[in-house]
Amino acid sequence: MKVKVNQECIGCGMCIDICPEVFEYNDEGLSTAKSEEISDSLNDSVTEAMEACPVDAIEAE
Numbered sequence: 730m731k732v733k734v735n736q737e738c739i740g741c742g743m744c745i746d747i748c749p750e751v752f753e754y755n756d757e758g759l760s761t762a763k764s765e766e767i768s769d770s771l772n773d774s775v776t777e778a779m780e781a782c783p784v785d786a787i788e789a790e
């Protein structure tokens with residue numbers, strides 16, 4: 730799975746709480762994916778973070 734956080738992020742921190750293996754704060758206090766390509770074992774956790782994001786800022790394929 731490939732994942733990225735788009736410009737819509739408001740820095741609520743929800744995805745970082747749910748899946749800290751993938752998401753972290755950047756210098757602007759917004760979320761960013763630590764790496765674009767993530768392990769399949771984290772798919773469920775990333776999907777949960779996507780569904781929790783209030784502004785649909787997480788994109789995955």
Ligand code: SF4
Binds near residue numbers: 734737740741778
């Ligand atoms: S849940 Fe969405 S808005 Fe909140 S920090 Fe993560 S990407 Fe940004």
